[in-house]
Amino acid sequence: MNIRVRPDSPVPIYEQILTQAVFAIANGDLPAGELLPSVRDLSAELVVNPNTVVRAYQELERLGMIAARRGLGMEVTAEAAKISRDRRKAIVLTRIREALREAAAAGLDADDVCQLVTAEWPKLNTSRK
Amino acid sequence: MNIRVRPDSPVPIYEQILTQAVFAIANGDLPAGELLPSVRDLSAELVVNPNTVVRAYQELERLGMIAARRGLGMEVTAEAAKISRDRRKAIVLTRIREALREAAAAGLDADDVCQLVTAEWPKLNTSRK
Amino acid sequence: MNIRVRPDSPVPIYEQILTQAVFAIANGDLPAGELLPSVRDLSAELVVNPNTVVRAYQELERLGMIAARRGLGMEVTAEAAKISRDRRKAIVLTRIREALREAAAAGLDADDVCQLVTAEWPKLNTSRK
Amino acid sequence: MNIRVRPDSPVPIYEQILTQAVFAIANGDLPAGELLPSVRDLSAELVVNPNTVVRAYQELERLGMIAARRGLGMEVTAEAAKISRDRRKAIVLTRIREALREAAAAGLDADDVCQLVTAEWPKLNTSRK
DNA sequence: GTGGTCTAGACCACG
DNA sequence: GTGGTCTAGACCACA
Numbered sequence: 001m002n003i004r005v006r007p008d009s010p011v012p013i014y015e016q017i018l019t020q021a022v023f024a025i026a027n028g029d030l031p032a033g034e035l036l037p038s039v040r041d042l043s044a045e046l047v048v049n050p051n052t053v054v055r056a057y058q059e060l061e062r063l064g065m066i067a068a069r070r071g072l073g074m075e076v077t078a079e080a081a082k083i084s085r086d087r088r089k090a091i092v093l094t095r096i097r098e099a100l101r102e103a104a105a106a107g108l109d110a111d112d113v114c115q116l117v118t119a120e121w122p123k124l125n126t127s128r129k
Numbered sequence: 130m131n132i133r134v135r136p137d138s139p140v141p142i143y144e145q146i147l148t149q150a151v152f153a154i155a156n157g158d159l160p161a162g163e164l165l166p167s168v169r170d171l172s173a174e175l176v177v178n179p180n181t182v183v184r185a186y187q188e189l190e191r192l193g194m195i196a197a198r199r200g201l202g203m204e205v206t207a208e209a210a211k212i213s214r215d216r217r218k219a220i221v222l223t224r225i226r227e228a229l230r231e232a233a234a235a236g237l238d239a240d241d242v243c244q245l246v247t248a249e250w251p252k253l254n255t256s257r258k
Numbered sequence: 259m260n261i262r263v264r265p266d267s268p269v270p271i272y273e274q275i276l277t278q279a280v281f282a283i284a285n286g287d288l289p290a291g292e293l294l295p296s297v298r299d300l301s302a303e304l305v306v307n308p309n310t311v312v313r314a315y316q317e318l319e320r321l322g323m324i325a326a327r328r329g330l331g332m333e334v335t336a337e338a339a340k341i342s343r344d345r346r347k348a349i350v351l352t353r354i355r356e357a358l359r360e361a362a363a364a365g366l367d368a369d370d371v372c373q374l375v376t377a378e379w380p381k382l383n384t385s386r387k
Numbered sequence: 388m389n390i391r392v393r394p395d396s397p398v399p400i401y402e403q404i405l406t407q408a409v410f411a412i413a414n415g416d417l418p419a420g421e422l423l424p425s426v427r428d429l430s431a432e433l434v435v436n437p438n439t440v441v442r443a444y445q446e447l448e449r450l451g452m453i454a455a456r457r458g459l460g461m462e463v464t465a466e467a468a469k470i471s472r473d474r475r476k477a478i479v480l481t482r483i484r485e486a487l488r489e490a491a492a493a494g495l496d497a498d499d500v501c502q503l504v505t506a507e508w509p510k511l512n513t514s515r516k
Numbered sequence: 517g518t519g520g521t522c523t524a525g526a527c528c529a530c531g
Numbered sequence: 532g533t534g535g536t537c538t539a540g541a542c543c544a545c546a
Contacts, residue, residue: 329546
């Protein structure tokens with residue numbers, strides 16, 4: 001899964017796991033039918049309490065992206081890819097709206113923001129190719 | 130002050146007050162020497178716990194933007210304008226960077242984001258004219 | 259709230275709390291704007307671990323029936339009544355479908371089931387008036 | 388045996404096998420003296436863990452409906468027909484009582500439920516003709 | 517005071 | 532082995 005967790009981040013660990021799993025599914029790294037790493041394995045790998053992983057998995061299950069196969073583990077569902085892409089889009093839209101609201105309150109206009117965006121973009125060290 | 134608080138926002142109420150005060154000072158709405166409304170008055174106006182206002186004021190004091198005038202109240206300092214503009218810039222930059230990081234993780238590029246910005250901008254119902 | 263929990267029931271405690279809260283809201287016992295008992299109070303009253311109550315509350319929050327008021331507690335939302343009634347209906351439909359499927363597998367027909375229903379109904383000691 | 392298993396059902400797989408075996412015996416599809424399919428064969432046919440079939444068979448044995456014939460397999464007992472009919476009745480009654488209890492809690496009355504039953508019945512895609 | 521998160525460790529049903 | 536539930540108790544931010 002290649003999930004990495006920053007325990008000192010303000011964003012909850014279970015949410016970090018959740019988000020990275022959503023993106024992994026959206027990217028096709030976790031195809032439908034694949035079994036997720038077991039709660040115990042992943043918690044050991046991330047050096048995190050099993051319950052924290054459980055919570056992330058439960059959220060994924062609630063979103064319909066994974067389903068429990070009793071005695072086997074959690075399986076990526078057929079609809080997971082679509083759901084994950086929708087959710088990813090929603091996450092981005094929400095964050096951008098929040099940022100815009102604050103930018104507007106700061107007295108910036110749309111052009112200012114676009115300039116900021118194009119200026120800041122290259123500074124991001126993302127995993128994009 | 131014309132501060133408006135959204136109690137159901139994910140951002141803490143004290144931080145909403147803080148941010149709007151910073152912006153008000155940066156815009157010149159609160160010139161140096163001006164007295165802030167008393168904790169009691171503002172908390173009553175915002176229908177908010179007085180402790181919440183106290184915390185916002187403490188933060189402003191810590192930032193050097195207001196100072197206590199014994200027996201009178203909290204006064205906007207001479208350096209407040211400069212400090213507030215720096216901080217305003219930092220706040221907006223931070224938020225935008227966060228949004229960009231997630232947008233990049235979702236596979237968008239700079240153009241996509243600018244399109245989003247210009248599309249979303251008019252939908253904001255801010256207090257700007 | 260008048261919630262009662264049977265710790266030895268096969269249905270999870272958090273789900274018992276959840277279901278009874280849903281019904282309480284649907285019945286109007288918990289009007290919109292009302293604050294739920296605090297996690298600590300309810301857990302003490304039910305002689306149950308606070309986390310168990312937390313889980314039930316989180317589920318209610320996810321359903322949009324309650325919302326956290328920071329520092330105050332959990333508040334019944336305006337839409338809670340409608341949501342709870344919908345959910346209550348869905349719960350009943352699901353259970354009846356499951357029972358019917360088994361009844362059909364047992365070789366009963368619709369008339370047999372209706373006879374069973376009218377025969378069993380008076381034996382229920384419910385809280386209905 | 389014509390047993391069909393739904394792995395994603397909330398009811399445990401071993402219990403699905405058990406119930407359907409009980410019903411098969413009650414219907415006379417499995418007369419006394421008949422040999423059940425071997426654990427190995429049935430688990431292969433149902434694409435299910437052999438231990439799951441073992442557990443279902445153990446339960447049937449515990450109920451006195453089948454008995455081990457050393458070297459041959461599991462045989463339907465003489466008393467199986469009577470036992471199975473009693474149990475079938477109990478199973479259906481239990482499920483219906485559970486559904487009724489919830490329907491009552493939701494404020495429905497006996498007529499409402501009967502209407503639901505006759506409305507839902509044709510929608511079942513059972514193996515019945 | 518409130519809820520939110522996390523850890524540690526237990527027991528259970530299921531396969 | 533798997534996940535599901537529960538307990539006990541800790542620390543934090545917020546009001």
